[in-house]
Amino acid sequence: MSSQVDTTIRGLTEQDYQWGFITPIDEDRVPKGLNEEIVRLISARKGEPDFMLEWRLRALRHWLSLEREKGEPRWANIKYDPIDYQDITYYSAPKNRPVIDSLENVDPEILRTYEKLGIPLQEQKRLAGVAVDAVFDSVSVATTFKAKLAEIGIIFCSFSEAVQKHPDLVRKYLGTVVPYTDNFFAALNAAVFTDGSFVYVPKGVRCPLELSTYFRINAAETGQFERTLIIADEGSYVSYLEGCTAPIRDENQLHAAVVELIALDNAQIKYSTVQNWYPGDKEGRGGIYNFVTKRGKCAGVNSKISWTQVETGSAITWKYPGCILQGDNSIGEFYSVALTNNRQQADTGTKMIHIGRNTRSTIVSKGISAGYGQNTYRGLVKIMQGATGARNYTQCDSLLIGDRCGAHTFPYIDVRNSTARMEHEASTSRIGENQLFYLRQRGLTTEDAVSMIVNGFCKTVFRELPMEFAVEAQKLLGVSLEGSVG
Amino acid sequence: MSLLEIKNLRAAVEGHEILKGVNLTINPGEVHSIMGPNGSGKSTLAQVLARRDTFEVTGGEILYNGKDLLRMKPEEAACEGVFLAFQYPVEIPGIGNAYFLRSAINAIRKYRGEDEMDAMDFLPLFRENLKLLEMDEKLMNRSVNEGFSGGEKKRNEILQMAMLQPKLAILDETDSGLDIDALKIVARGVNALRGPERSMLVITHYQRLLNYIVPDFVHVLVDGQIARSGGPELARELEETGYGWAEPATQQALPA
Numbered sequence: 001m002s003s004q005v006d007t008t009i010r011g012l013t014e015q016d017y018q019w020g021f022i023t024p025i026d027e028d029r030v031p032k033g034l035n036e037e038i039v040r041l042i043s044a045r046k047g048e049p050d051f052m053l054e055w056r057l058r059a060l061r062h063w064l065s066l067e068r069e070k071g072e073p074r075w076a077n078i079k080y081d082p083i084d085y086q087d088i089t090y091y092s093a094p095k096n097r098p099v100i101d102s103l104e105n106v107d108p109e110i111l112r113t114y115e116k117l118g119i120p121l122q123e124q125k126r127l128a129g130v131a132v133d134a135v136f137d138s139v140s141v142a143t144t145f146k147a148k149l150a151e152i153g154i155i156f157c158s159f160s161e162a163v164q165k166h167p168d169l170v171r172k173y174l175g176t177v178v179p180y181t182d183n184f185f186a187a188l189n190a191a192v193f194t195d196g197s198f199v200y201v202p203k204g205v206r207c208p209l210e211l212s213t214y215f216r217i218n219a220a221e222t223g224q225f226e227r228t229l230i231i232a233d234e235g236s237y238v239s240y241l242e243g244c245t246a247p248i249r250d251e252n253q254l255h256a257a258v259v260e261l262i263a264l265d266n267a268q269i270k271y272s273t274v275q276n277w278y279p280g281d282k283e284g285r286g287g288i289y290n291f292v293t294k295r296g297k298c299a300g301v302n303s304k305i306s307w308t309q310v311e312t313g314s315a316i317t318w319k320y321p322g323c324i325l326q327g328d329n330s331i332g333e334f335y336s337v338a339l340t341n342n343r344q345q346a347d348t349g350t351k352m353i354h355i356g357r358n359t360r361s362t363i364v365s366k367g368i369s370a371g372y373g374q375n376t377y378r379g380l381v382k383i384m385q386g387a388t389g390a391r392n393y394t395q396c397d398s399l400l401i402g403d404r405c406g407a408h409t410f411p412y413i414d415v416r417n418s419t420a421r422m423e424h425e426a427s428t429s430r431i432g433e434n435q436l437f438y439l440r441q442r443g444l445t446t447e448d449a450v451s452m453i454v455n456g457f458c459k460t461v462f463r464e465l466p467m468e469f470a471v472e473a474q475k476l477l478g479v480s481l482e483g484s485v486g
Numbered sequence: 487m488s489l490l491e492i493k494n495l496r497a498a499v500e501g502h503e504i505l506k507g508v509n510l511t512i513n514p515g516e517v518h519s520i521m522g523p524n525g526s527g528k529s530t531l532a533q534v535l536a537r538r539d540t541f542e543v544t545g546g547e548i549l550y551n552g553k554d555l556l557r558m559k560p561e562e563a564a565c566e567g568v569f570l571a572f573q574y575p576v577e578i579p580g581i582g583n584a585y586f587l588r589s590a591i592n593a594i595r596k597y598r599g600e601d602e603m604d605a606m607d608f609l610p611l612f613r614e615n616l617k618l619l620e621m622d623e624k625l626m627n628r629s630v631n632e633g634f635s636g637g638e639k640k641r642n643e644i645l646q647m648a649m650l651q652p653k654l655a656i657l658d659e660t661d662s663g664l665d666i667d668a669l670k671i672v673a674r675g676v677n678a679l680r681g682p683e684r685s686m687l688v689i690t691h692y693q694r695l696l697n698y699i700v701p702d703f704v705h706v707l708v709d710g711q712i713a714r715s716g717g718p719e720l721a722r723e724l725e726e727t728g729y730g731w732a733e734p735a736t737q738q739a740l741p742a
């Protein structure tokens with residue numbers, strides 16, 4: 001690429017993280033380290049019933065045995081220094097914990113933080129139709145539209161609240177999609193998770209709002225362990241949006257969330273994520289380690305779960321939102337944009353497990369690498385013996401910006417039923433000098449030209465996002481590439 | 487004052503000198519045609535004028551509208567009113583034509599300190615120009631040039647020119663690959679844009695286009711230099727004699 005473009009790309013890549021600021025608020029935290037005492041302390045602070053504490057303790061024991069035996073999973077295409085799990089604080093909550101129902105009781109510092117992030121938390125500013133359950137560090141501080149949702153029987157609350165008010169639902173579904181034995185980070189999360197969101201949509205109800213949560217990591221040296229559980233009962237529909245940004249930190253911060261989705265007969269869940277945590281600086285110092293386990297179970301017939309993710313942040317992303325297609329005729333979808341710039345690393349993809357008959361899955365993955373970024377797609381499509389008539393379509397495209405970055409694709413296929421139909425397409429391209437010149441000749445700056453080419457590349461994923469999110473995602477991509485655009 | 491003044495321009499690609507001292511002056515409202523054999527440097531001249539940085543200027547100067555064109559980036563030249571209709575238009579997957587055009591218009595407006603054009607003002611103008619070029623509106627919901635036929639791509643270039651209203655329009659072999667009907671449509675579009683405020687540089691290998699876009703001046707580029715200049719009759723003369731007279735020198739230079 002020409003030197004002019006190179007310089008611009010560098011200029012773009014070197015833009016500072018726009019959302020890096022720290023909110024000074026009082027914190028309530030437990031001592032550093034991880035042992036049975038800490039888990040008991042967390043559970044006690046949250047006033048949990050016995051079944052939760054017992055489950056946490058079983059998870060902790062499992063995690064300890066994993067740690068003794070083999071430690072963290074090592075198969076992903078990512079590199080980082082060993083994490084000292086005893087040097088992490090597993091619980092922190094804002095001290096001035098407000099009454100959840102009213103924004104007036106929310107710490108004004110927190111509200112200011114959200115404003116800086118551009119999150120329209122206050123009702124008058126909020127885009128119509130979006131209910132926000134804001135998670136600040138580990139405890140929910142504001143929930144809105146709850147009354148409206150409650151009228152039609154929808155439960156949308158923090159996980160802690162659900163444990164208190166709907167223990168039977170939590171008990172019935174917790175860990176049924178992602179058991180604590182699933183993997184190292186899932187076990188860790190189960191032992192120490194502090195909060196998250198809970199959604200239950202009753203039979204036949206179509207949730208009239210996009211449910212939305214903004215996550216934010218604020219306290220220094222505080223790992224954040226979110227847990228989200230969404231249950232769509234028979235014939236219901238819900239669309240859930242998750243978005244996040246985080247302030248600048250020097251130390252790496254571990255984030256090991258778990259999300260479980262359950263769709264019963266004829267139910268649909270649409271789960272969209274825009275992830276913009278602090279990616280670290282140009283040299284790869286700092287930044288979030290995002291080790292997340294997300295999975296949905298299409299438990300019922302004709303059910304559908306659709307994941308859409310736009311991953312632009314974090315130093316390391318390790319994430320494979322998948323679907324277990326158990327019900328006959330159920331559908332799983334995964335639409336992903338993952339961008340790595342500077343020293344960011346992403347190893348992300350999906351798992352589609354076809355169990356029921358005539359189950360279908362679609363995978364569209366768009367990886368963008370710039371700077372020294374390393375981007376890996378890792379996907380598994382498994383067709384079990386009983387999954388007669390199963391179909392999968394996979395499309396994996398990589399776009400390279402500059403010549404110091406990398407793109408890797410590992411599509412695993414395991415077919416045990418001969419009636420399965422599999423389609424796979426893959427491509428790798430580089431932003432062409434001819435494309436850039438064409439756009440610049442029409443008056444666009446190099447930055448805008450790159451942004452336009454990248455947005456075009458991601459279009460099939462963006463159109464799966466709810467409208468207001470799609471706009472945000474496009475802007476985010478432009479900002480994340482500012483300085484990266486080659 | 488002339489709009490464009492090219493003085494002794496030399497340019498190289500990957501170390502090979504292609505333009506070897508080009509001199510050309512274009513006044514406001516004039517239409518000049520550059521003809522010449524393949525490989526003589528016509529597209530190179532066009533790209534240098536559009537400031538593509540893969541073409542290295544090794545000598546000479548270009549004054550455009552009183553400013554030093556060689557100091558401008560491609561987008562600055564574009565915003566100053568230089569438009570290039572590409573010989574090979576580029577595809578931009580996933581970006582709709584209308585969106586792309588509006589972004590381009592607004593980038594130029596922003597550069598000039600003008601207000602953005604909103605969709606309400608854009609659409610009627612867009613439709614009018616689509617009609618001028620007999621283009622299907624449906625084509626405009628598709629991605630830029632993606633899946634367009636060769637002729638559609640060329641018409642799309644002229645559509646963009648009509649929307650962007652440049653001061654200096656450079657048309658690089660816009661006629662190649664067009665059948666006679668499409669050629670007439672394109673020529674009509676170009677002629678509609680002729681005016682005292684707009685100059686054009688029409689690059690073509692064949693005289694045919696110049697029956698429909700009649701230039702004020704014709705120049706013949708041979709081996710990186712303007713070998714002859716004249717009026718429209720020069721184009722007709724070339725139609726009869728071909729470029730044979732210009733070629734022996736090139737042939738002699740080839741290894742036996």
Ligand SMILES: Nc1ncnc2c1ncn2[C@@H]1O[C@H](COP(=O)(O)OP(=O)(O)O)[C@@H](O)[C@H]1O
Pocket residue numbers: 499500504522523524525526527528529530531
């Ligand atoms: N990008 C390029 N890289 C190398 N050589 C080039 C490039 N572009 C043009 N050339 C060479 O420069 C000469 C002039 O090309 P061009 O300006 O395209 O001629 P024309 O448009 O008159 O046919 C040709 O010999 C061509 O091979």
Ligand SMILES: [Mg+2]
Pocket residue numbers: 528529530573658659
């Ligand atoms: Mg040419």
